[in-house]
Amino acid sequence: MEANTVRRIIEEWAIGVRARDIDAVLRRHAPELLMFDVVGPLRLQGLAAYRRTWVEQFFPWHGGTGRFELVDLKMSAGADVAFATALLECAGTEDGKKVAFTLRLTIGLEKRNGEWIIVHEHHSQPLDFDAARIGAGSS
């Protein structure tokens, strides 16, 4: 039954994103949330920083016509710790043109005082080898 509860929490989070409803997006997150986002910086910590990624970056890009669809959502849910994996089909608008890509998503949760809370999110896009080389810093 824990897996069903965790699945519903993640699906409601995605519905919140699609509705650009920041309160719904943040409803189940821990104050100290650790976020590895698609774009830099390397990591973000805490709800205020997490909130900004949605309000300042994703919602304007996503607009009213974008996509944010979980694909192959899979759960490993124990009694008090759980994680979930999925692909994320995203679409938004850049310079008036519609763009789309697929992300990888891992979400980590803990049960605290009887409630499942999201404590970690890892969103990413894979690099191709050339991009990886450009991204690497020489030393």
Added chain:
Amino acid sequence: MEANTVRRIIEEWAIGVRARDIDAVLRRHAPELLMFDVVGPLRLQGLAAYRRTWVEQFFPWHGGTGRFELVDLKMSAGADVAFATALLECAGTEDGKKVAFTLRLTIGLEKRNGEWIIVHEHHSQPLDFDAARIGAGSS
């Protein structure tokens, strides 16, 4: 105590990577492991594909003088499900030059028949905004 066990498994995995000892790297992984790797494809499934990322890609790049260091390794470990987060300081050699970068790592584990098993890994590098735009497919 579960957190200590999970921490040791992940640290031994990293020691295996540094030693380029593929048997040590694979020792604690589930046959159906789901891997989101730094470079494409979007996802890999199963031990054979996971093995190839190390033997064919990472070990030659890493060489005998590379780095692979876990930083800020943090654990959420329940009775039967756990996940861990860390940064990964990596260095290797490309075209005879040493290159270094920092990755984000999330690892998911399940306890099966009394043993902790790694069922999911998510390794990534954040994109900057320009790279993200180059990476997006137009439609």
